Amino acid sequence: MYQRAGKAAYKADLQNTIDLDNHLSNPHKAYKTIHLAGTNGKGSTSHMIASVLQEAGYKVGLYTSPHLKDFRERIRINGKMCTEQFVIEFIHKHQSFFKDHQLSFFEMTVGMAFQHFKEENVDIAIIETGLGGRLDSTNIIKPIISAITNIDKDHTAILGNTYTKIALEKAGIIKKSIPVVIGEKKSYLKKLFNKIANDRQSSVHFIDHRTKSSPTDLKGHYQTSNARLASKIIELITPEHFIVSKEHLNKGLLHVAHNTGLRGRYDVINQHPKTILDTAHNVAGINLLINQIKKEPFRQLHIVLGMVSDKDADNVIKLLPKNAIYYISTPNIPRGMKKNILSSHLNRYDLNNTIFNTVNQAFEASKTAANHEDLILVTGSTFVISEII
CATH class of the missing domain: 3.40.1190.10 (Mur-like, catalytic domain)
Structure with missing residues (x-):
């Protein structure tokens, strides 16, 4: 498979x-x-x-x-x-x-x-x-x-x-x-x-x-x-x-x-804090997504992120906002990029990140931390979104 x-x-x-x-x-x-x-x-x-x-x-x-x-x-x-x-x-x-x-x-x-x-x-x-x-x-x-x-x-x-x-x-x-x-x-x-x-x-x-x-x-x-x-x-x-x-x-x-029945494409599942699910997973997709996110009004951006191991993580992460708070985990599939490896990519660009055992734990942590006027983005892989929906 x-x-x-x-x-x-x-x-x-x-x-x-x-x-x-x-x-x-x-x-x-x-x-x-x-x-x-x-x-x-x-x-x-x-x-x-x-x-x-x-x-x-x-x-x-x-x-x-x-x-x-x-x-x-x-x-x-x-x-x-x-x-x-x-x-x-x-x-x-x-x-x-x-x-x-x-x-x-x-x-x-x-x-x-x-x-x-x-x-x-x-x-x-x-x-x-x-x-x-x-x-x-x-x-x-x-x-x-x-x-x-x-x-x-x-x-x-x-x-x-x-x-x-x-x-x-x-x-x-x-x-x-x-x-x-x-x-x-x-x-x-x-x-x-x-x-x-x-x-x-x-x-x-x-x-x-x-x-x-x-x-x-x-x-x-x-x-x-x-x-x-x-x-x-x-x-x-x-x-x-x-x-x-x-x-x-x-x-x-x-x-x-x-x-x-399409889901997962700039999928807004909550308004306060505004919560968006998007299956973007490569450089082109993430670039388009981040440009769209920049047009959203918010106080603080929280990003729940997971990727698969065969993606170009370094070039994807170069595109991510520097002032966001990141919640990192491994998608629950064999291809999932290990959370420690993903975190090391983020650290290379001085991105504030915390590691969680599961995607759902990362998502719950973002919801707990987010203010009413904040924005939560869940992205990086179809398999991350599938664990949230």
């Missing part, structure tokens, strides 16, 4: 997924799909698209990862998680195949999602890549539209340690003659995507980030980029596939959390 164990659980090969898909009689061919990759924002954008299509009256499957509390969050239809019974029956029915082929957790999950969407007769499924793109298990689909949100450094041990190498992996989802939407801003990466799309005879659509975006209920200024991307994807859907009006777009973007 990559999310818990890291690189050792990653399989850079689509053959298992292809074999499973054939074993299941190719369920993903039973409905239309939209495919999203990117370093940050693909989860939010996927939920936005699903919400808009729901407002248009369609039955919409949504496959995302990782989950926060319940595995079934990964597989939703119109915001509702698949049932426990479906998961149990799917595993029981295909257990011998899984064992014989030594399938990974993610490979099984992708097959499970595709099968569920087929059995429930969805009109369309929004599919988010788990890691990368080219060799991601979701990359067996032929979508009506592909999209890449942006490129930044994350999972460098697997995807490469340069923007170009990472972009090439993400570009693996660009299919022949399938339109692709690109949210990336760097000019040399835009040129790279343009060349790859042209080589594959695919029309390429770059987002103009200077344009005004439709408002969304998802908090944080950084969601405007995701809303622009979602809007362009919706715009490219042809009437022969689905009919989506401007009203559907506007209503969908304003009701993302309600329609899809």
